[in-house]
Amino acid sequence: MTINLRVWRQKNASTPGKLVDYKVEGVSEHMSFLEMFDHLNEQLMKKGDEPVEFDHDCREGICGSCNMVIDGQAHGPQKGTAACQLHMRHYNDGDTIVVEPWRAAAFPLIRDLVVDRSAFDRIQAAGGYISVNTGAAPDAHAVPVEKEDADVAFDYAACIGCGACVAACPNASASLFTGAKISQFARLPQGQVERERRVVRMVEQMEKEGFGDCSNFGECEAVCPKEISIQAIAEMRREYMKAIT
Amino acid sequence: MSTQTTKANQTSPKLQSKVPEGPIDKKWSTHKNNIKLVNPNNKRKYKIIVVGTGLAGASAAASLAELGYNVETFTILDSPRRAHSIAAQGGINAAKNYKNDGDSVYRLFYDTVKGGDYRSREANVYRLAEVSNAIIDQCVAQGVPFAREYGGLLDNRSFGGAQLSRTFYARGQTGQQLLLGAYSAMMKSVDSGAIKMHNRHEMLELVVVDGKARGIITRDLVTGAIERHAADAVLLCTGGYGNVFYLSTNAKNCNVTAAWRCYKKGAMFGNPSFTQIHPTCIPVSGDYQSKLTLMSESLRNDGRVWVPRKPGDKRHANQIPDEERYYFLEERYPSFGNLVPRDVASRNAKDVCDKGHGVGPSGLAVYLDFRDSIKRYGRDKISERYGNLFDMYQKITGDNPYEEPMRIFPAVHYTMGGLWVDYNLQTTIPGLYALGEANFSDHGANRLGASALMQGLADGYFVIPYTVGDYLSGEKSGEVDTNHEAFAQAEQEAVERIDKLLKSKGTKTVLDYHRALGKIMWDEVGMSRTEQGLKDAIAKIRAMREEFWNNVYVPGEKSTCNKYLEYANRVSDFLELGELMARDALDRNESCGGHFREEYQTPEGEAQRDDENYCHVSVWEYPGDPDSDPVLHKEALEFEYVKLTQRSYK
Numbered sequence: 001m002t003i004n005l006r007v008w009r010q011k012n013a014s015t016p017g018k019l020v021d022y023k024v025e026g027v028s029e030h031m032s033f034l035e036m037f038d039h040l041n042e043q044l045m046k047k048g049d050e051p052v053e054f055d056h057d058c059r060e061g062i063c064g065s066c067n068m069v070i071d072g073q074a075h076g077p078q079k080g081t082a083a084c085q086l087h088m089r090h091y092n093d094g095d096t097i098v099v100e101p102w103r104a105a106a107f108p109l110i111r112d113l114v115v116d117r118s119a120f121d122r123i124q125a126a127g128g129y130i131s132v133n134t135g136a137a138p139d140a141h142a143v144p145v146e147k148e149d150a151d152v153a154f155d156y157a158a159c160i161g162c163g164a165c166v167a168a169c170p171n172a173s174a175s176l177f178t179g180a181k182i183s184q185f186a187r188l189p190q191g192q193v194e195r196e197r198r199v200v201r202m203v204e205q206m207e208k209e210g211f212g213d214c215s216n217f218g219e220c221e222a223v224c225p226k227e228i229s230i231q232a233i234a235e236m237r238r239e240y241m242k243a244i245t
Numbered sequence: 246m247s248t249q250t251t252k253a254n255q256t257s258p259k260l261q262s263k264v265p266e267g268p269i270d271k272k273w274s275t276h277k278n279n280i281k282l283v284n285p286n287n288k289r290k291y292k293i294i295v296v297g298t299g300l301a302g303a304s305a306a307a308s309l310a311e312l313g314y315n316v317e318t319f320t321i322l323d324s325p326r327r328a329h330s331i332a333a334q335g336g337i338n339a340a341k342n343y344k345n346d347g348d349s350v351y352r353l354f355y356d357t358v359k360g361g362d363y364r365s366r367e368a369n370v371y372r373l374a375e376v377s378n379a380i381i382d383q384c385v386a387q388g389v390p391f392a393r394e395y396g397g398l399l400d401n402r403s404f405g406g407a408q409l410s411r412t413f414y415a416r417g418q419t420g421q422q423l424l425l426g427a428y429s430a431m432m433k434s435v436d437s438g439a440i441k442m443h444n445r446h447e448m449l450e451l452v453v454v455d456g457k458a459r460g461i462i463t464r465d466l467v468t469g470a471i472e473r474h475a476a477d478a479v480l481l482c483t484g485g486y487g488n489v490f491y492l493s494t495n496a497k498n499c500n501v502t503a504a505w506r507c508y509k510k511g512a513m514f515g516n517p518s519f520t521q522i523h524p525t526c527i528p529v530s531g532d533y534q535s536k537l538t539l540m541s542e543s544l545r546n547d548g549r550v551w552v553p554r555k556p557g558d559k560r561h562a563n564q565i566p567d568e569e570r571y572y573f574l575e576e577r578y579p580s581f582g583n584l585v586p587r588d589v590a591s592r593n594a595k596d597v598c599d600k601g602h603g604v605g606p607s608g609l610a611v612y613l614d615f616r617d618s619i620k621r622y623g624r625d626k627i628s629e630r631y632g633n634l635f636d637m638y639q640k641i642t643g644d645n646p647y648e649e650p651m652r653i654f655p656a657v658h659y660t661m662g663g664l665w666v667d668y669n670l671q672t673t674i675p676g677l678y679a680l681g682e683a684n685f686s687d688h689g690a691n692r693l694g695a696s697a698l699m700q701g702l703a704d705g706y707f708v709i710p711y712t713v714g715d716y717l718s719g720e721k722s723g724e725v726d727t728n729h730e731a732f733a734q735a736e737q738e739a740v741e742r743i744d745k746l747l748k749s750k751g752t753k754t755v756l757d758y759h760r761a762l763g764k765i766m767w768d769e770v771g772m773s774r775t776e777q778g779l780k781d782a783i784a785k786i787r788a789m790r791e792e793f794w795n796n797v798y799v800p801g802e803k804s805t806c807n808k809y810l811e812y813a814n815r816v817s818d819f820l821e822l823g824e825l826m827a828r829d830a831l832d833r834n835e836s837c838g839g840h841f842r843e844e845y846q847t848p849e850g851e852a853q854r855d856d857e858n859y860c861h862v863s864v865w866e867y868p869g870d871p872d873s874d875p876v877l878h879k880e881a882l883e884f885e886y887v888k889l890t891q892r893s894y895k
Contacts, residue, residue: 011805012805028530028531028533029643030530030531030642030643031531031533032535034535035533035534035535038533038535038756039533041809042754042756045754045798045800045809046754046798048800049800050800050801051800051801051808051809053806053807053808055323056497057322057327057329057496057497057498058327058329058331058332058496058497059496059497059535059536059538060332060536060538062331062332062418062421063322063327063329063331063332063496064326064327065322065323065327081640085640085641087640087641087643089643110467110806111805111806114806116323116467117323117324118323118324118444120324121324121325121326121432121435121442121444124326124428124429124432125432125433125435125436126436127436128429128432129387129429129430129432129433129436130386130387130388130429131433132383132386132387132430133308133311134304134307134308134311134383134430134706134707134710135308135379135383135706135707136386137379137382137383137385137386138382138386139382140341140381140382140384140385140399141343141398141399143385144393144396144397144398145393145397146393146397147393147394147395147397150390150391150392150393151390151393153388153390154390154415154416154422157388157389157390157415157422157425158418158421160421161324161326161327184388184390185388188388188390190385190386190387190388191388
């Protein structure tokens with residue numbers, strides 16, 4: 001089939017960008033969305049044009065590299081699916097699709113669809129860990145963990161750090177990302193000692209990075225490829241209030 | 246019961262494995278007691294570079310920073326958390342014996358040596374099994390949410406063919422959770438200032454001064470800036486090179502460049518042809534396909550593998566009656582049936598497809614059918630066991646595996662070969678270490694399921710923190726700085742290569758070459774290899790390499806973010822590595838594990854080892870230019886604790 005793509009092209013952060021139209025022919029229904037971009041880039045390069053830059057790696061929905069806003073939705077129309085696992089069989093011949101990068105002040109643009117998400121690393125560094133040096137751990141069975149707590153902690157830990165939550169949020173808030181990490185550790189006995197210090201530092205770092213506040217739109221949960229519950233944000237707020245009072 | 250080293254297996258004087266004396270269960274503790282130490286106050290004076298931040302790199306960086314070393318990490322990705330370790334599904338082995346089923350360090354060691362078809366170094370494998378339990382303790386303490394039972398204790402499962410339950414897991418995302426644990430440990434030291442991260446940076450050259458590793462040259466993948474980084478030791482934790490086959494289960498950015506540039510600076514390469522081809526992957530659906538996705542091997546517990554008995558039968562699977570179905574694994578291996586080991590299952594699937602029985606649009610797939618299990622246990626039970634895998638399959642293929650059989654085909658998954666290392670994980674260049682999948686050491690000719698995560702973390706958390714100190718204690722810190730002539734020279738080499746890639750502006754894209762190389766590798770250096778095929782492959786790869794440098798089209802400039810320039814640089818190295826893999830496979834006139842030479846098989850068609858002549862690691866030395874023949878060295882493998890036997894699954 002033929003797909004009409006409107007893709008955001010921008011040379012670097014200091015040059016203005018624009019949407020550019022491309023007609024992509026020979027798109028197979030079995031292609032993934034990113035394979036269609038490979039295909040487009042091959043066509044561009046064979047004509048001597050510059051290919052579209054986009055981040056990608058595992059292409060099986062777990063590394064969190066891919067970041068495309070597809071027709072206004074982070075990762076596109078399929079629920080619980082990263083762009084790399086979105087397949088072209090969900091589109092029809094002749095469709096027009098608009099593709100843009102994550103847009104948020106805290107994710108500066110690098111080129112085309114590539115943005116800088118290092119703010120997430122800095123939030124993680126501000127306490128997203130349990131301080132236990134290598135070799136200092138007790139036996140794994142020394143502290144039992146209730147199955148329910150372990151399962152809920154896993155649900156939060158499933159975050160792939162892609163940043164779709166930020167891209168979808170009208171305030172560009174990183175609350176779902178930050179809340180998921182805080183809630184994972186808050187559920188586990190291992191995380192208790194640093195519980196208060198962790199939430200205060202991570203929340204403050206999130207603000208310092210220029211992410212907005214959460215105002216309960218719920219868009220983050222709707223686009224999250226791992227379907228992480230917005231409950232994480234409520235838990236983060238509760239933890240934060242407990243810590244500062 | 247010690248094996249005699251034959252003349253053909255004699256160890257080269259250039260390869261000192263440094264395996265400690267003494268009984269196998271005492272070697273590691275004795276070694277740790279005798280190893281030299283660096284004074285706590287002096288550790289911060291030593292800078293250690295860690296290249297790659299997957300399980301091996303992140304765990305090493307975290308542990309070394311905690312000890313007080315000055316650590317700098319490098320990754321090509323935008324965050325360490327995205328390393329390909331994250332994609333591992335199944336689990337991680339450990340000899341905890343929490344199930345009281347008789348597991349022990351010895352059994353884990355024994356299974357791993359045997360599973361590797363007796364081509365790994367006993368002492369290293371024993372140590373791996375020995376530290377496996379501490380890994381689980383460490384990960385749990387970090388908050389890794391392993392699966393638990395209602396009593397709050399850790400759950401285990403069995404893995405393909407294992408007779409024990411020793412695999413710890415976190416749903417189907419064990420790699421992700423272990424990597425996020427190691428990443429969080431690393432970020433703790435980033436927070437304290439003990440680790441400096443360089444993300445979106447690619448290592449292009451190793452800097453060697455007076456025979457020792459003294460630093461690296463990198464390219465900033467955002468600005469294109471070429472940078473010099475000096476260090477007292479360099480740790481290579483850059484993973485495997487399965488992407489030389491173009492299509493594999495590896496992530497798109499996995500590459501051999503860092504390891505290959507070290508090889509070209511004198512680090513020898515061990516068993517480069519040892520590749521694991523996993524039997525149950527979603528097959529290729531078209532030429533545009535960019536990567537392959539694994540379906541957990543556990544599916545073979547309830548799925549039956551078959552193809553139409555009549556070659557070229559194009560009927561829908563559900564319309565083919567039982568008597569016209571060829572359940573080839575069940576017929577050929579009555580006692581193991583669908584649960585034969587990975588290498589055997591893969592080879593047989595290829596064989597029936599080669600004979601025209603393959604299914605699907607390409608004819609390169611076999612059925613994995615759950616019809617009988619659904620009939621026996623009901624759809625709900627099957628859904629409970631494999632629901633998430635069925636959903637993933639449906640997402641990718643659009644087909645419903647409850648209604649029709651899955652189509653599967655083998656795919657390249659892991660490389661057992663890698664840079665040769667001694668017992669301390671040091672390569673043949675002093676000060677350069679290789680950890681995790683990047684080294685050759687622990688899996689022999691075939692890796693067992695759930696052992697890759699174990700090895701990456703064993704090397705990073707529990708081996709390198711001790712062994713690197715032994716080297717550094719004999720070195721003066723900061724001996725060489727980046728003004729040294731060797732840095733200027735290495736930088737020039739990196740720049741010249743990039744300029745050369747951008748200059749040719751030919752007619753074929755990098756993808757054209759990578760795909761063509763992958764086809765040669767898959768056809769001739771894949772699941773089944775022959776003398777003639779390997780010779781042809783060497784000639785074809787050489788010709789392709791020459792053409793590549795004259796006719797490749799690399800777009801854009803070097804001073805910006807330019808992913809196709811990165812890609813071209815990596816493929817240029819694959820074009821050299823591919824030849825070495827073919828040479829290694831050609832030299833090894835036996836079959837073992839994943840290395841199957843058609844000339845060397847038992848009357849039943851199984852891998853026929855030749856211990857008399859090939860009970861050694863093949864270790865290759867770079868000859869100085871890519872078109873000359875590499876020099877072969879050998880490390881004899883001596884088995885004192887595990888008896889060499891022939892595997893059979895009939």
